[in-house]
Amino acid sequence: MTKQFTFKGAPEMPTIPISLGDMVWNKTGTWRIQRPFYEDKAPPCNAACPAGNDIVAFIQKIAKEDFEGAWTILKEENPFPGICGRVCFHPCESKCNRGSFDEPISIHALERFVADFATSQHKKMKWMAEKGREKVAIIGSGPAGLSCAFHLTKLHYNVTVFESFSLSGGMLRLGIPSYRLPKDVLDREISDMEALGVEIRRGVTLGENLRLEDLKDYQAIFIAIGAHQSRGLGIPGEKRKNVFSGLDILRKINLNKRVKLGDKIAIIGGGNTAIDVARSVIRLGKKATILYRRSKEEMPAFEEEISEALEEGVKIRYLVNPIRIGQKDGLKRLECLRMELGEKDESGRRRPLPISNSNFFIEVEDVIVAAGEEIEVSFLPKGMEKKEGIVLTQKDGSTGVKGIFAGGDLTSNQRTVAHAIGSGKKAAMAIDCYFRDKDSEEAIRQTFIGEGPSISIFRYLHPGERVMDSHIVTFEELNMDYFESAKRQKESKRLIKERIKGFDEVTSTLTNSSAIEEAERCFNCGTCNECENCYVFCPDASILKRGEDLSHQVDYDFCKGCGICLTECPRGAISLEEEAR
Amino acid sequence: MKRVITGNQAVAYGVILSRVEVISAYPITPQTTIVEELSELIASGRLNTRFLKVESEHSAMAALIGASTGGVRCFTATSSHGLAYMHEMLHWASGARLPIVMVNVNRAIGPPWNIWNDQSDSLSQRDTGWIQFYCENNQEVLDTILQAYRIAESVKLPVMVVLDAYVLSHTSEPVEIPSMDEVDAFLPPYCPEFPIDTQEPRSYSVIATPEHFFEFRYKVQKAMEEVPEVVKKVDNEFRARFGRGYGAIERYGKEEAEVLLITSGTVTSTSGIVIRKLIEKGRSVAGVKIKRFRPFPSEEIYKVIRGAKKLAVIDRNLSPGVGGIFAHELRASLYSGEERPEVFGFISGLGGRDITPDLIEEAIQYTWEHPRPEGEILWLGLKK
Numbered sequence: 001m002t003k004q005f006t007f008k009g010a011p012e013m014p015t016i017p018i019s020l021g022d023m024v025w026n027k028t029g030t031w032r033i034q035r036p037f038y039e040d041k042a043p044p045c046n047a048a049c050p051a052g053n054d055i056v057a058f059i060q061k062i063a064k065e066d067f068e069g070a071w072t073i074l075k076e077e078n079p080f081p082g083i084c085g086r087v088c089f090h091p092c093e094s095k096c097n098r099g100s101f102d103e104p105i106s107i108h109a110l111e112r113f114v115a116d117f118a119t120s121q122h123k124k125m126k127w128m129a130e131k132g133r134e135k136v137a138i139i140g141s142g143p144a145g146l147s148c149a150f151h152l153t154k155l156h157y158n159v160t161v162f163e164s165f166s167l168s169g170g171m172l173r174l175g176i177p178s179y180r181l182p183k184d185v186l187d188r189e190i191s192d193m194e195a196l197g198v199e200i201r202r203g204v205t206l207g208e209n210l211r212l213e214d215l216k217d218y219q220a221i222f223i224a225i226g227a228h229q230s231r232g233l234g235i236p237g238e239k240r241k242n243v244f245s246g247l248d249i250l251r252k253i254n255l256n257k258r259v260k261l262g263d264k265i266a267i268i269g270g271g272n273t274a275i276d277v278a279r280s281v282i283r284l285g286k287k288a289t290i291l292y293r294r295s296k297e298e299m300p301a302f303e304e305e306i307s308e309a310l311e312e313g314v315k316i317r318y319l320v321n322p323i324r325i326g327q328k329d330g331l332k333r334l335e336c337l338r339m340e341l342g343e344k345d346e347s348g349r350r351r352p353l354p355i356s357n358s359n360f361f362i363e364v365e366d367v368i369v370a371a372g373e374e375i376e377v378s379f380l381p382k383g384m385e386k387k388e389g390i391v392l393t394q395k396d397g398s399t400g401v402k403g404i405f406a407g408g409d410l411t412s413n414q415r416t417v418a419h420a421i422g423s424g425k426k427a428a429m430a431i432d433c434y435f436r437d438k439d440s441e442e443a444i445r446q447t448f449i450g451e452g453p454s455i456s457i458f459r460y461l462h463p464g465e466r467v468m469d470s471h472i473v474t475f476e477e478l479n480m481d482y483f484e485s486a487k488r489q490k491e492s493k494r495l496i497k498e499r500i501k502g503f504d505e506v507t508s509t510l511t512n513s514s515a516i517e518e519a520e521r522c523f524n525c526g527t528c529n530e531c532e533n534c535y536v537f538c539p540d541a542s543i544l545k546r547g548e549d550l551s552h553q554v555d556y557d558f559c560k561g562c563g564i565c566l567t568e569c570p571r572g573a574i575s576l577e578e579e580a581r
Numbered sequence: 582m583k584r585v586i587t588g589n590q591a592v593a594y595g596v597i598l599s600r601v602e603v604i605s606a607y608p609i610t611p612q613t614t615i616v617e618e619l620s621e622l623i624a625s626g627r628l629n630t631r632f633l634k635v636e637s638e639h640s641a642m643a644a645l646i647g648a649s650t651g652g653v654r655c656f657t658a659t660s661s662h663g664l665a666y667m668h669e670m671l672h673w674a675s676g677a678r679l680p681i682v683m684v685n686v687n688r689a690i691g692p693p694w695n696i697w698n699d700q701s702d703s704l705s706q707r708d709t710g711w712i713q714f715y716c717e718n719n720q721e722v723l724d725t726i727l728q729a730y731r732i733a734e735s736v737k738l739p740v741m742v743v744l745d746a747y748v749l750s751h752t753s754e755p756v757e758i759p760s761m762d763e764v765d766a767f768l769p770p771y772c773p774e775f776p777i778d779t780q781e782p783r784s785y786s787v788i789a790t791p792e793h794f795f796e797f798r799y800k801v802q803k804a805m806e807e808v809p810e811v812v813k814k815v816d817n818e819f820r821a822r823f824g825r826g827y828g829a830i831e832r833y834g835k836e837e838a839e840v841l842l843i844t845s846g847t848v849t850s851t852s853g854i855v856i857r858k859l860i861e862k863g864r865s866v867a868g869v870k871i872k873r874f875r876p877f878p879s880e881e882i883y884k885v886i887r888g889a890k891k892l893a894v895i896d897r898n899l900s901p902g903v904g905g906i907f908a909h910e911l912r913a914s915l916y917s918g919e920e921r922p923e924v925f926g927f928i929s930g931l932g933g934r935d936i937t938p939d940l941i942e943e944a945i946q947y948t949w950e951h952p953r954p955e956g957e958i959l960w961l962g963l964k965k
Contacts, residue, residue: 010796015737016678017797018775019784026784 262365697933
């Protein structure tokens with residue numbers, strides 16, 4: 001609807017080239033062929049978190065010095081921020097886009113900081129008073145079982161957890177040494193579960209004093225009994241006296257039981273258990289040597305654990321494979337072969353191959369085998385057999401038996417605390433869907449962070465809130481003009497000579513100021529933090545502020561779709577689409 | 582109040598007294614101290630003016646175009662490459678009929694790299710539709726800024742006030758600084774014809790098809806043609822109030838002179854001494870200072886050169902392929918007249934080389950001795 005004027009001559013014309021009337025009718029937004037819009041996207045850290053933490057959201061709260069808000073966000077997805085902040089292998093940090101700039105955000109340290117802040121303020125979960133009729137039994141009080149119990153309770157179910165041991169926590173208590181996870185941190189977070197309304201019955205063992213038939217009152221069961229059997233080496237001499245299992249040693253140490261060991265100890269294996277055992281043994285004043293049949297690159301133990309072990313005096317001998325445990329003059333005589341690496345095997349790691357006639361002997365007082373853990377399923381019902389080392393389940397954790405779900409180490413080879421927490425959460429959603437007759441697979445897919453498999457209970461409970469596109473923001477999509485190099489804040493560690501004297505925690509919690517400083521380093525990938533760059537740069541003044549604490553919106557009456565807002569957005573929180581005309 | 586101040590400080594005083602509301606500028610030698618002075622005053626809260634920091638001169642002028650369209654009085658200052666960088670926006674300011682006042686400190690344009698006095702920067706912007714004034718001393722600098730806002734806001738064209746690098750910009754002279762009240766009485770607040778009204782938003786600098794573009798340019802020319810009268814009126818009023826006046830041109834020396842020396846800027850002061858000395862020796866010489874270069878004061882000049890046989894023009898600039906720009910414009914303006922004295926076009930002092938009394942005397946001597954110049958360009962002080 002243009003209006004055209006034709007003047008007869010110069011005298012009729014205005015002095016300056018200006019429209020004669022107002023131009024309100026001419027919305028310049030009609031020139032637009034592409035439309036910018038605010039769209040939060042998946043930050044790589046959130047997407048990489050097996051427990052499904054909303055990492056960017058809790059870090060934003062820290063940056064605003066709202067530590068309680070950060071705790072609330074962490075507790076939405078994960079009952080154990082204090083535990084994860086300490087023992088998680090933090091895959092979030094390996095995916096952190098800041099790693100392509102200077103150093104990744106110290107996410108685990110921030111998580112721990114928030115949890116410890118909550119402890120210092122005596123924060124507790126609120127009791128879930130309103131509960132429905134359905135009852136759920138959970139077998140096993142490890143991270144998977146407790147995570148499932150936590151989320152089901154928040155979904156208003158009556159939950160009872162059955163733990164065979166006299167203390168709850170599963171591997172968290174029995175498998176992780178307290179220099180990594182102090183028992184009071186564990187107790188605190190479990191007691192918070194009970195504050196919420198989770199009932200834990202201890203000393204009840206499935207297959208001994210509890211049978212599945214006894215659980216008829218429960219409309220659903222979640223089995224998360226873990227993997228507590230040490231895998232043997234299958235070599236002669238393994239059954240000898242003074243050949244121990246790594247898990248047994250850790251369990252004894254964790255329960256403050258007397259451990260009788262000689263001075264010189266060989267630990268066989270390359271996983272986290274082997275490292276935990278070696279570092280524990282060092283703390284008992286012994287000499288520890290790890291024997292591992294592949295090289296350092298293939299070692300499944302976490303990098304930082306390995307380097308801390310080496311700092312503390314643990315020796316690691318690579319490409320060594322014991323083939324027989326003999327006995328000589330009261331010592332164990334390990335006959336070993338030297339190995340070399342061949343082609344990649346099904347695990348993607350290079351296969352160790354023995355070098356013929358390379359036999360040699362290592363003499364030690366005790367041998368500890370830490371070559372992996374296995375599950376024990378003899379007492380589980382039909383339809384829950386062991387296949388490929390685990391109990392196979394459907395994607396939602398359901399088993400061949402109606403109403404029985406399973407998760408944690410029992411059903412997966414990714415045996416980490418974070419994976420267990422994620423698996424418990426998924427089972428909680430699946431059980432909720434089971435009761436409500438919903439398509440659980442689809443419902444769970446709706447809660448994917450990025451492409452999955454990380455899932456968010458917040459999105460399950462609040463569809464339409466904190467919406468986030470599944471696209472995972474890459475480093476290239478960020479605008480580095482707006483970031484300056486800043487040093488990663490590190491948790492301080494106790495001196496090595498102090499560390500090895502006992503089982504006190506190695507690392508300490510960040511201070512308030514360093515936590516805020518670290519949180520401020522976060523790029524907030526894909527997440528609008530109201531930095532106002534779009535508002536400042538828009539050449540058509542078409543970014544409208546919606547009030548003090550609210551994010552912005554585009555004024556489509558006048559936005560011409562130039563795209564400067566998204567180019568200048570430091571964090572990829574604005575997208576552009578073609579106008580449909 | 583009389584103070585001993587540099588040309589750049591005189592600029593700052595002019596801006597303060599004019600109650601400028603928006604300043605946007607980018608630093609460049611030898612203009613920088615103007616902006617430093619003003620920005621410090623603003624930062625310390627002594628001057629209630631909005632200072633817009635920008636990343637280039639192009640943006641500085643663009644910012645002022647916005648501010649001026651919005652209806653406020655605004656100012657910028659630049660030099661040399663900075664002015665060249667503004668070029669596109671200079672056309673915009675005049676085409677949009679915005680009364681922006683800008684100071685340009687004359688400096689050579691590189692390469693070779695040079696930060697000294699030379700008029701090539703401002704003269705190469707002669708076709709952008711800006712009124713241009715060239716100043717001789719620091720007092721004139723201050724006074725011209727006050728006048729410039731009156732002129733600009735009257736004819737709706739931007740004004741460039743030009744002063745010589747270092748000779749004025751960084752040299753201190755006694756300057757009478759008028760009081761705020763006196764200036765307020767001389768320079769009323771700016772009232773734009775088409776102020777921005779958010780209740781009734783208009784489209785500014787709209788597209789004009791071949792149907793109308795022509796007439797808008799015609800109007801710019803008509804406005805330029807009003808300038809001589811307006812300048813005269815404003816200067817008279819200024820003289821009445823402050824006791825100082827300048828005019829578009831200024832003639833000095835013998836009433837009837839055979840040779841007229843034509844200069845602009847600070848060379849005029851030096852020339853005055855030389856001419857007085859030559860008159861004492863019995864020579865029939867006089868001088869003319871051109872202050873207003875745009876619009877070119879053809880009529881005013883024609884009136885004062887009657888009777889002169891030869892005109893010696895000293896240009897501190899070079900339009901390669903043509904020669905001195907003042908001489909070039911002068912020749913063109915004389916063509917339609919009945920009297921056409923010979924024009925001797927001297928080029929001197931490029932890139933800040935001093936134009937000494939000896940060189941000026943040499944130019945007058947040459948003009949005196951030769952019936953007509955031996956070429957379009959006469960090189961003065963060139964190391965051949």
